[in-house]
Amino acid sequence: xxxxxxxxxxxxxxxxxxxxxxxxxxxxxxxxxxxxxxxxxxxxxxxxxxxxxxxxxxxxxxxxxxxxxxxxxxxxxxxxxxxxxxxxxxxxxxxxxxxxxxxxxxxxxxxxx
Amino acid sequence: xxxxxxxxxxxxxxxxxxxxxxxxxxxxxxxxxxxxxxxxxxxxxxxxxxxxxxxxxxxxxxxxxxxxxxxxxxxxxxxxxxxxxxxxxxxxxxxxxxxxxxxxxxxxxxxxxx
Numbered sequence: 001x002x003x004x005x006x007x008x009x010x011x012x013x014x015x016x017x018x019x020x021x022x023x024x025x026x027x028x029x030x031x032x033x034x035x036x037x038x039x040x041x042x043x044x045x046x047x048x049x050x051x052x053x054x055x056x057x058x059x060x061x062x063x064x065x066x067x068x069x070x071x072x073x074x075x076x077x078x079x080x081x082x083x084x085x086x087x088x089x090x091x092x093x094x095x096x097x098x099x100x101x102x103x104x105x106x107x108x109x110x111x112x113x
Numbered sequence: 114x115x116x117x118x119x120x121x122x123x124x125x126x127x128x129x130x131x132x133x134x135x136x137x138x139x140x141x142x143x144x145x146x147x148x149x150x151x152x153x154x155x156x157x158x159x160x161x162x163x164x165x166x167x168x169x170x171x172x173x174x175x176x177x178x179x180x181x182x183x184x185x186x187x188x189x190x191x192x193x194x195x196x197x198x199x200x201x202x203x204x205x206x207x208x209x210x211x212x213x214x215x216x217x218x219x220x221x222x223x224x225x226x227x
Contacts, residue, residue, distance in 0.1 A: 032212040043117075043203065043218040044156075051213065088154055094212030099144060100169055101216070103156040 002027045004093050006104035013081050014112050021076040021107050023065075023091030032094040033074040034101070035065055039087045047089075050074065061085070083113045116140050117219040119204050125225045126194055134189045134222045136204030142217070144168070144210045145187035147179060150201040150221070162187050163210045194226045 007022040025033065035047040048059025055067040065076045074091060091104040117138045126132050138145065146169075147159040160179040161169035167179070176192040191198060201221045208214040 043220045046215070090156065096212050097210070098161065098169055099146075099207055099210050099212050099214070100158050100161065106154045106156070
């Protein structure tokens with residue numbers, strides 16, 4: 001069965017620190033990977049996605065993620081976080097046919113000013 | 114105009130009641146979804162409809178019944194509400210069925226059952 005796991009449940013960083021959030025997926029077929037962000041009280045917004053091609057994906061707001069097939073990982077990174085990055089971050093895998101998204105447990109990122 | 118709008122935004126109700134949450138999208142998308150986010154922020158799909166036809170029906174109690182009167186609307190009716198139904202319910206839409214078309218999420222409906 002498909003599954004997505006995020007290792008870090010709660011991360012606290014100071015502004016300007018570098019960020020890496022882990023995501024591992026379990027799926028033997030075509031990978032369709034996403035990172036979503038949910039700011040407090042808001043809906044999910046797409047940060048970036050990977051379907052194929054260059055395994056280093058650049059997204060919005062300075063975020064990037066690297067797909068490493070051998071490790072079944074799709075970690076999210078940002079070189080220097082800002083207070084406004086405080087949010088919930090969700091990794092997800094999508095079904096090519098049904099469009100169903102399987103989400104990880106989410107990581108709460110708290111950035112201290 | 115909001116692309117995917119849900120009403121109400123907040124809903125507080127007593128156990129045993131029946132309630133509905135409405136979702137409308139003005140994007141012309143064919144496919145709509147309901148996701149449930151529990152108190153631990155875990156998101157899980159409940160239903161998916163493509164052009165008024167049910168595609169995905171996850172293991173959800175029969176008390177939950179989706180209804181899609183047209184492809185722009187996907188409503189969620191919940192009978193005999195229980196405390197465990199308290200959650201945030203997100204509606205989403207995509208142009209077509211399939212992961213390549215992207216998703217637009219609504220702002221969520223926070224349901225509190227007391």
